[in-house]
Structures are given as structure tokens and as C-alpha cells.
Amino acid sequence: MDAVQVAIAERVAEQHRHHGKAQFFWVWGALLVITGMEVYLGYQNMEPVRMLSILMALSIVKAALIIGYFMHLKFELTRMKWITMCALVFCLAMMCVFFPDAFRIIKYGVQ
Amino acid sequence: MADVAVQHSVAAAYEPSLFGTYSKKIGMWLFLLSDSLTFGALLYAYSYGRISTPNWPTPFHSGSIINATFMTAFLLTSSLTMVLAVRASVFGRTKAVRLWLLATMACGTAFVILHGREWSRLISEGLTLPVFPAVPGAETSKEFRDVSKTVPQFPATFFGLTGMHMLHVTLGVVYLGIIALRKKFIPILLGLWLVAWLATPAYSPFHYGAHVLLVAAIVCTVILWLKPKVYDSSDVEVAGLYWHFVDLVWMFIFPLVYLMSTRII
Numbered sequence: 001m002d003a004v005q006v007a008i009a010e011r012v013a014e015q016h017r018h019h020g021k022a023q024f025f026w027v028w029g030a031l032l033v034i035t036g037m038e039v040y041l042g043y044q045n046m047e048p049v050r051m052l053s054i055l056m057a058l059s060i061v062k063a064a065l066i067i068g069y070f071m072h073l074k075f076e077l078t079r080m081k082w083i084t085m086c087a088l089v090f091c092l093a094m095m096c097v098f099f100p101d102a103f104r105i106i107k108y109g110v111q
Numbered sequence: 112m113a114d115v116a117v118q119h120s121v122a123a124a125y126e127p128s129l130f131g132t133y134s135k136k137i138g139m140w141l142f143l144l145s146d147s148l149t150f151g152a153l154l155y156a157y158s159y160g161r162i163s164t165p166n167w168p169t170p171f172h173s174g175s176i177i178n179a180t181f182m183t184a185f186l187l188t189s190s191l192t193m194v195l196a197v198r199a200s201v202f203g204r205t206k207a208v209r210l211w212l213l214a215t216m217a218c219g220t221a222f223v224i225l226h227g228r229e230w231s232r233l234i235s236e237g238l239t240l241p242v243f244p245a246v247p248g249a250e251t252s253k254e255f256r257d258v259s260k261t262v263p264q265f266p267a268t269f270f271g272l273t274g275m276h277m278l279h280v281t282l283g284v285v286y287l288g289i290i291a292l293r294k295k296f297i298p299i300l301l302g303l304w305l306v307a308w309l310a311t312p313a314y315s316p317f318h319y320g321a322h323v324l325l326v327a328a329i330v331c332t333v334i335l336w337l338k339p340k341v342y343d344s345s346d347v348e349v350a351g352l353y354w355h356f357v358d359l360v361w362m363f364i365f366p367l368v369y370l371m372s373t374r375i376i
Binding site for chain 2: 012032039041043067076080091
């Protein structure tokens with residue numbers, strides 16, 4: 001790495017030094033608890049759409065914890081958070097365009 | 112027309128980084144964003160099939176869910192050990208970095224082994240793909256007798272999605288092995304390839320899948336030969352981003368694929 005990159009990397013490392021170990025154990029514990037809740041729901045034989053909604057909500061919470069704390073995005077610059085997450089959410093949301101077709105098939109059959 | 116004089120003696124002036132971090136990390140974030148679209152497409156394909164197929168199979172019973180829960184716990188624990196490796200690296204504790212990375216690799220390997228066991232069970236019971244060789248002497252269970260014909264989307268999307276994730280975990284373990292042990296990891300990797308290749312029966316998809324380790328060993332040898340270096344805290348952090356991403360993707364595969372196709376009996 002050139003000198004500029006080394007200097008930036010050292011600044012980033014300095015940010016990491018300020019984070020205590022405890023918060024990582026808390027996040028890990030929370031992720032395990034949420035996983036336990038998901039498994040409990042799996043044993044409840046709930047109606048699929050309701051179960052899917054709850055599971056996706058819990059998965060998004062888990063994803064936020066992993067991205068924010070483990071991947072350190074919570075501590076990055078605001079513009080980095082917004083650009084990366086907005087681009088990702090937008091692209092993934094665009095894929096939802098296929099779902100009306102899936103509902104059409106289940107309602108009318110394959111035509 | 113006068114010639115333009117170009118001065119080469121002026122010191123290069125750099126703009127500050129837009130994202131306030133070093134290039135390697137931004138490069139990894141860009142890769143992960145593109146890779147998340149790959150997994151996004153596979154997850155959407157699975158969900159599309161799930162919605163549009165009324166008789167979607169529910170092959171995952173209590174045993175599979177317990178197995179997948181342990182796999183999830185291993186991945187979550189590996190993320191914790193990875194973040195502790197990053198923390199140790201910024202304090203310059205080389206030995207601790209290596210130990211945490213090895214712990215992360217152990218959890219990742221446990222995940223792959225448990226996942227491979229699950230695949231083997233499903234294949235031997237008859238949930239398979241046309242490209243997989245037939246298991247000699249195995250009888251198709253009543254549950255899977257018609258699945259491959261009536262709902263071919265299920266095995267195709269299940270093996271496609273989980274296979275892609277397993278490949279990412281395997282390559283992640285190799286990546287961490289190179290960061291932790293550098294050249295010393297190459298003979299270990301070749302040993303793992305031989306064990307995975309020779310210990311799996313010829314009809315198992317892992318018999319051929321094991322060659323991924325051989326390809327990885329060749330690629331890693333070339334990289335280490337072209338650019339030998341001591342990996343610093345920035346390299347550990349970038350490897351950690353990749354590892355956490357693999358963990359993150361599983362947080363969606365586990366509920367969507369396993370818990371939504373569960374029938375507790």
C-alpha cells in the first residue's frame with residue numbers, strides 16, 4: 001500500500017481500538033436468541049404468509065446487527081452507509097417485480 | 112503550435128477518500144454488494160417457486176432443523192471469533208490473530224461438514240438432481256418419489272442456493288487460512304483436498320466438488336508467489352468483511368429454505 005493508504009488504514013485501525021469486546025458478545029448473544037425465536041416459530045405450524053413475514057422481519061434485524069457491528073458499517077462515514085445500503089436495497093427491491101407473476105400462476109394456473 | 116511542457120517532478124496530490132477508508136476495503140464492499148445481488152436472485156428464485164407452487168415439498172423435519180440450527184450457531188460463533196481476530200490485529204497481537212482466525216476456520220469447517228451430511232442424507236433418500244450420480248442400493252423414500260418429477264424447482268433451487276453458499280464458506284475458509292498461515296497453508300489445503308476426494312464415495316457430489324480445494328490451492332500458490340507479503344490488520348479486516356457476509360446470507364437462507372419448508376413430525 002502507498003503512504004496515503006497506510007495512513008487511512010491506521011486511522012481505521014484506531015477507530016477499531018475504541019470498540020470494547022463486550023459489545024461483540026452482546027451482538028452474538030442477541031443473534032443466537034433471535035435464531036432461537038425463529039426455530040421456535042418453525043415448530044408452531046403457523047400460516048405460511050404470517051410466518052414468512054415474522055421470519056423476514058427477524059432476519060432483517062439479524063442482518064442489521066451483523067452489518068452494523070460485525071461489518072463495522074455503523075461506525076463508517078454517513079455517506080458510505082447511505083450509498084451502499086440504498087444501492088443494495090434498491091436493487092433487491094427491483095427484483096420484487098417478479099412476485100406478481102408468481103401470485104398470478106397460483107391463482108390462474110400456468111397458461 | 113507550441114509543445115506543452117509536462118512537469119514530472121511535482122509531488123502527486125491525492126484527494127481524500129470519499130468513504131473515509133482505504134481502497135481495499137471499498138473494493139471488498141463493492142464485491143460484496145455485487146455478490147449480494149447473486150444471492151438475492153437465487154433467494155428470489157426460490158421464493159418465486161415457493162409462492163407459485165401449491166404442493167411445495169416440506170422435506171425438513173425435526174432432525175434437519177436441529178442440524179441447521181447447529182450450522183447457524185457455528186456460523187454466528189465464527190463471526191464472533193472473526194471480529195475478535197480483527198480486534199486483535201489492530202492491537203498488533205499476531206499470535207491471537209492467528210488463533211482467532213483458526214477458530215473461525217474450525218467453525219466454518221464444522222458448518223460445511225454438517226451441511227454436507229444434510230445433503231448426503233437428502234440425496235440418499237431420493238431428493239436429487241439429474242446431474243448427481245445415482246446412489247447404489249439406495250431406495251427413494253415415499254416422500255421424495257414424485258418430487259423430482261412434479262416439483263423439479265425444489266431440488267434445483269435448494270441445491271443451487273445452498274451449494275452456492277457452501278462454496279462461499281469453503282472459499283472463505285481457504286481465504287482465512289491464507290491470511291493466518293500464508294505459505295504454510297498450501298500443503299494443508301492439498302492434504303484437505305486429498306482427504307475430501309478420497310474419503311468420499313464416487314457417487315457423492317462432494318467427490319468431484321473436492322476439486323474446488325485443488326483449484327483454490329493452485330490459485331493461492333500463484334498469488335503468494337506473485338505477491339508474497341505479511342498480512343496486516345487491513346487484510347484481516349477485509350477478510351472479515353467477506354466472512355461476515357457469508358454469515359449474513361445464511362441468516363436469510365436458514366428461515367426461507369429450512370424453516371419455511373418444515374413439517375414437524
